[in-house]
Structures are given as C-alpha cells and as structure tokens.
Amino acid sequence: MPVRKSEAAWEGTLKEGSGTMRLASGLYEGPYTFSSRFEEAAGTNPEELIGAAHAGCFSMFLAALLTDKGYTPGRIFTTAAVHLGAGPQIKKIVLDCEAEVPGVGEAEFQELAEAAKAGCPVSKALAAVPEIVLRAKLVA
Numbered sequence: 001m002p003v004r005k006s007e008a009a010w011e012g013t014l015k016e017g018s019g020t021m022r023l024a025s026g027l028y029e030g031p032y033t034f035s036s037r038f039e040e041a042a043g044t045n046p047e048e049l050i051g052a053a054h055a056g057c058f059s060m061f062l063a064a065l066l067t068d069k070g071y072t073p074g075r076i077f078t079t080a081a082v083h084l085g086a087g088p089q090i091k092k093i094v095l096d097c098e099a100e101v102p103g104v105g106e107a108e109f110q111e112l113a114e115a116a117k118a119g120c121p122v123s124k125a126l127a128a129v130p131e132i133v134l135r136a137k138l139v140a
Contacts (some may be wrong), residue, residue, distance in 0.1 A: 006049075008032075019096045021049065038088070048092065051080035054122045058073045058095055061120035066101055074100035085121040098139050 036043030
C-alpha cells in the first residue's frame with residue numbers, strides 16, 4: 001500500500017503567525033492562521049482537512065460495503081462537521097450522508113452505513129474523538 005504525505009509550514013507566533021498546508025500531490029495548497037482555525041477568518045485549518053478526509057473515506061468504504069452486498073451505488077454524498085472544543089480538542093464529528101443505492105432496503109442501508117462509520121480507516125484513526133455521529137439517508 002502506498003504511503004501518503006502532506007506538509008505544513010508555520011512562521012511566527014501562534015496568534016500573529018501564519019502557515020501553509022499542502023498535499024504532496026499538489027492538488028491542494030492553502031493558507032491557515034490562528035483566525036482561520038479558531039475564529040471565522042478566510043483560510044483553511046486542520047479540522048477542515050480532517051473533515052474532508054473523513055467524509056471521503058466514509059463514502060468510499062460505504063461504497064465498498066454496498067458493492068460487496070451486490071448493490072451498485074449511484075451517488076454517495078457525505079459532509080463531515082468537525083467540532084473543535086476547549087483544549088483545543090476535536091470533541092465531535094457529525095457525518096451527514098445521502099446515498100442513492102437502487103434496490104437496498106432502509107434497514108440494510110443503515111446497517112452498512114454504521115459499519116462504514118466504524119470500519120473506515122479514518123474513523124479508526126479518529127478513535128480518540130469522544131463522539132462521531134452518523135445521519136445516513138437513503139434517497140431515490
């Protein structure tokens with residue numbers, strides 16, 4: 001299996017400094033600051049990138065589980081809201097998923113969605129997060 005890398009550079013103090021986060025693939029590079037992380041300023045932050053990774057991993061894992069059961073997923077759309085609390089610590093992640101999966105029943109879909117939440121590699125890596133909530137919806 002390949003090793004994936006990303007990088008970050010930071011210059012200056014916590015509150016006055018700034019940095020850049022970059023994916024090794026070159027497909028993303030963006031600035032981050034104290035304000036973009038702990039307030040509402042422009043720029044990215046580690047939690048936003050963790051959310052993107054979690055949503056992407058969950059969606060792929062759910063697709064794999066559905067495929068293994070003989071279903072052909074149409075579209076799986078997932079958002080991840082990462083809640084940063086005091087400490088600072090990631091206190092909660094809410095995964096909202098809407099999936100188009102012809103032929104699957106609601107109960108089986110919910111079971112597979114929960115299995116994807118528990119089994120995707122990013123969920124496993126985030127095991128220290130006190131609460132990961134899944135709201136999965138089957139859509140036509």
